[in-house]
Amino acid sequence: xxxxxxxxxxxxxxxxxxxxxxxxxxxxxxxxxxxxxxxxxxxxxxxxxxxxxxxxxxxxxxxxxxxxxxxxxxxxxxxxxxxxxxxxxxxxxxxxxxxxxxxxxxxxxxxxxxxxxxxxxxxxxxxxxxxxxxxxxxxxxxxxxxxxxxx
Numbered sequence: 001x002x003x004x005x006x007x008x009x010x011x012x013x014x015x016x017x018x019x020x021x022x023x024x025x026x027x028x029x030x031x032x033x034x035x036x037x038x039x040x041x042x043x044x045x046x047x048x049x050x051x052x053x054x055x056x057x058x059x060x061x062x063x064x065x066x067x068x069x070x071x072x073x074x075x076x077x078x079x080x081x082x083x084x085x086x087x088x089x090x091x092x093x094x095x096x097x098x099x100x101x102x103x104x105x106x107x108x109x110x111x112x113x114x115x116x117x118x119x120x121x122x123x124x125x126x127x128x129x130x131x132x133x134x135x136x137x138x139x140x141x142x143x144x145x146x147x148x149x150x151x
Contacts, residue, residue, distance in 0.1 A: 068137065075137035085133030086140035091126040107143060109150045125150065 069075040075082045094106045098115040105111070106123050115121060125145050130138035143151040 069139070070137075075139075078137070078139055080137040080139040081130050082137055083132065083134050084130040084138035085136040086128045086138045087131045088126050089129050091124070093122045093124055095120055095122050097121075106145070107150045111145065111148070 069078050069080060072082045096104050096106050097120050098104050098117050101117040102115055103110050103112055104115045104121055104123065106125070111123065123145055125143060127143050128140045130141055142149055
């Protein structure tokens with residue numbers, strides 16, 4: 001009789017363990033599904049202009065060494081100012097509604113691209129000025145959106 005009670009007790013424990021394992025696997029699976037969905041939504045919700053900002057960051061990380069004059073003569077040939085450096089003095093985003101498909105207007109300039117009529121876009125901009133910096137060449141001055149000069 002003692003053996004039967006022991007068997008029922010152990011059998012119940014094993015059933016409880018199986019149920020707990022199933023619950024744990026279910027909770028873990030739901031957590032993984034939530035994490036994948038959340039990550040996918042975040043990666044898709046990038047603000048307008050994200051690609052432009054990302055390209056600028058990558059260009060800075062790579063040094064842009066191919067396009068920056070390194071000598072006094074190269075600087076003058078490219079129309080730059082020697083012993084000066086281009087410095088970003090201000091930046092932000094300008095919001096504008098697209099009135100003509102494929103065009104958007106900011107700061108009095110028309111930008112062409114994949115713009116849809118009636119949609120609002122946030123365009124990144126930056127203002128550059130030349131400041132003293134020995135051994136450098138300042139080419140970029142004024143108002144830019146990416147590499148396009150606005151003013």
